[in-house]
Amino acid sequence: MSIRLENVFFSYLEGTPTSQAALRNVSLEIEDGEFVGLIGPTGSGKSTLIQHFNGLLKPDSGKVFVDGVDLTLKDTQLRLIRQKVGMVFQYPEHQLFGETVLEDVGFGPRNGGLSEEEIVKRVREALAYVGLDYEVLKDQSPFELSGGQKRRVAIAGVLAMRPSVLVLDEPTAGLDPAGREEILAEIKQLHDEGGITVVLVTHSMEDVARFADRLIVMEQGTIALDGTSLEVFGQAGRLKDMGLGVPEITELMYELKAHGLDVDTEILTVAEAEAEIIRVMGWGCQK
């Protein structure tokens, strides 16, 4: 399931004096099975970009293809596309509406016209993905759950459509560290075991460094950088100019190097840093 954008331009309030370009000539391709991190300063066009992936926004000019289907054509069945490209918005728990968890999580599959039996199956499966127990929660009101649970139920509502691409806009915003870790681990698992293509929008350099194979950096409506995590974080200066940064551990390695320690700065995780420091200091034999 690939997503391809060709020369996409988009502006809000087109044709009015307050019109502003949100996307300027964006072209990109996301391949089947990738784990893409999408980063960029606030207002750089990340949210606008992802809404083109399932036709919620249509480009002013340019083309969007999902699995070879052109979303910009009038007769494209966007509902089918939206079943395939699942989208989790910021604070998804703000969209909960069902009287029960079952009704809410089953909303997507029900719109897809599935049988009641199949819906229950999908809901059970989706809840399991996010670490919740169907039997315990199915008849509860989603509004009575804790914040972290609400977030999970909302994510399950998207997973229940069995999308082959999952786009998440800051899925961990406002959660405590334990909640963040759990949700990220579940997304990682969906990608690794479920074979789902993931696009993760985030402000956390640590998160994308740990999980994403590829990073896309947006700046003022254009793609500023696109490459592997190592390639992108290799451009620390450029990122800092944009008001972004590199993961703290990478920053540490840059600092060590600046202070004369001959370490490799292509480090993204604590484990890699540990190994590198041990290697450079020659402590290997003691371990």
Place this chain on the structure above:
Amino acid sequence: MRMLRSVTIGQHIPGDSLIHRLDPRTKILSSIVLIVLLFVVKGFIGYGLVALGIALVVRASNIPLRFVLRGVRPLMVILVFTLTLHLFMTDGRIIFQIWFLKVTWEGLIRGLMMGTRLLLLIIGTSMLTLTTSPMQLTDGIETLLRPGKKIGIPAHELAMMMTIALRFIPTLLEETEKIMKAQMARGADFQSGGITQRAKSLIPLLVPLFVNAFRRADDLAIAMEARGYRGGEGRTKLRELKFQRSDMMALGFVLAFALVVGAFF
């Protein structure tokens, strides 16, 4: 859905004209005087004079005529309706007759008078909303209602409610758009189907919208209390309304004009 963004609230057109700078209370009181005057005046000469007065105000406000006339458009139907009703329903000297429909001189005159009265009413009062921002308007209403407190009119509370309502309209529109998108991403369809189907499809939109609105209201109440809000008692204002000499003159002029026109025409 981009339509939602383009909705503007009220019809205030910012400017720095003589009329814009007047105290909102002056403009509110003048509007009330105008309304009363229009129901007192009985002849075309009177209407002509009022029209002249309004024309002067429009000119002084520097607001392009098309904005002023835009306010008339939605009421065109009522205007035409009033005119026709009077034209056919008044007894008197018959001009011509089609079957049972009689058009009379009296009807024509009364229809034109009522039409003119409505037209002047709309244009005159729209000068208030065109030249006064919603904030100033609520401020003005609050101050004017203040003496009503003794008979139990909660002036401050009413004004605060209006202010908050105005403040949250854009926020709620934005929120509506966001929730719509999220539910559409899950295959919701707000456009097709019959009436029942469509009403039903609104549940996934309205429930979160209300839940979020109540949550926001709670947050706002706490934030206001945290900043020491205890109602209108003893509260000072950042922008005090002040009656300037120009306000006195404007009010005096409006009153004199109304008395003369009302008494003689």
